[in-house]
Each structure stands twice: as structure tokens, then as C-alpha cells.
Amino acid sequence: DRHYVGLSGIDIFDASGAPVTFPGGDFARFVSADPPDINILPGYHGDPRTADKLLDGVNCTCDDLHAWLTPFTPGGEHTVTVDLGGAVALSMLRVWNYNKSRIHAERGARLVRVALDGATVFRGELRHAPGN
Known part of the structure; x- marks a missing residue:
């Protein structure tokens, strides 16, 4: 999609293969995005598609x-x-691409770079979500 990415x-x-947890369920304390979300656009206010959902x-x-x-x-x-x-x-990072519907799955990320403490650990293409 040439207008949005998600x-x-x-x-x-972690190193033992266990999921990393984020205490308290306040995921917004642990994740941020730039641009933050579509709520920065005119006509959008209170849209739930915010970065904290990435860790829920x-x-x-x-x-x-x-x-x-x-x-x-x-x-x-x-x-x-x-x-x-x-x-x-x-030990592992799994990224789930945007998957609202078959048409809107085009809004998913394609070419990505993953950095850990500033060092690139992955640069490549993410698979398209199925949209269902």
C-alpha cells in the first residue's frame, strides 16, 4: 500500500527460547514508533492501531x-x-505482518532492517500476510 504501513x-x-515478557501489561512503556500511528493524520483520532498492540x-x-x-x-x-x-x-524475533484483510494485507512491511543495540542483525524482506 503506498499510503500506510503496519x-x-x-x-x-530470550536465550532459553522463552518469550520475553513485559511487566504490568502497559506495553506502551516498552515500544514506540516513528511516525507513531495514523492518529497523526487529519480526520483520525482515537484509532486503536497503535504501537503498543505489537507486544500484546x-x-x-x-x-x-x-x-x-x-x-x-x-x-x-x-x-x-x-x-x-x-x-x-x-534467541529469536518473530515479526507478524499487517493482516487486516486480503486487500489490506498490502499494508504490511516488506523491506526491513532489524537492529540490536544499533548493530544490524537482519536486513531483508518480510513475507506478505495472508489476509485471513
Whole structure:
């Protein structure tokens, strides 16, 4: 989609393969995005597709209440930052692409770079979500 980009979730696993948890359920303390979400656009206010949904654990979904969506700017940077709250050895990161519907799955991220403490650990293409 040439107007928006989004994701449905991020799973993070520690060195033992266990999911990294975020205490208190206040996911907004641990994740941010730039641009933040579509609520920065005129005519949008209170849209639930905000970055905190990326850590809520509901990832295989078409539900707007569990996704992040932001305006897409060709050539621009679109970033998601997760703060693990301290030193954590990681074994795996699973990114769930935007999956609202077959048509809107085009809003998913395609070419991505994953950095850990500023060092690139992955640069490549994400698979398109099925949209169902």
C-alpha cells in the first residue's frame, strides 16, 4: 500500500527460547514508533492501531484492536523501537505482518532492517500476510 504501513505483532524470545515478557501489561512503556500511528493524520483520532498492540501477544489476527498502522512516506524512515528494560540475550524475533484483510494485507512491511543495540542483525524482506 503506498499510503500506510503496519504490523500485527512482534514476538521476542530470550536465550532459553522463552518469550520475553513485559511487566504490568502497559506495553506502551516498552515500544514506540516513528511516525507513531495514523492518529497523526487529519480526520483520525482515537484509532486503536497503535504501537503498543505489537507486544500484546495477539498476533495472528485481522482485528484492528491488535495491530499497528502508520502513514507511509516513500523514501522515509518508518521505525519501531522496543526497549527490553535491561540486558537480555535473545534467541529469536518473530515479526507478524499487517493482516487486516486480503486487500489490506498490502499494508504490511516488506523491506526491513532489524537492529540490536544499533548493530544490524537482519536486513531483508518480510513475507506478505495472508489476509485471513
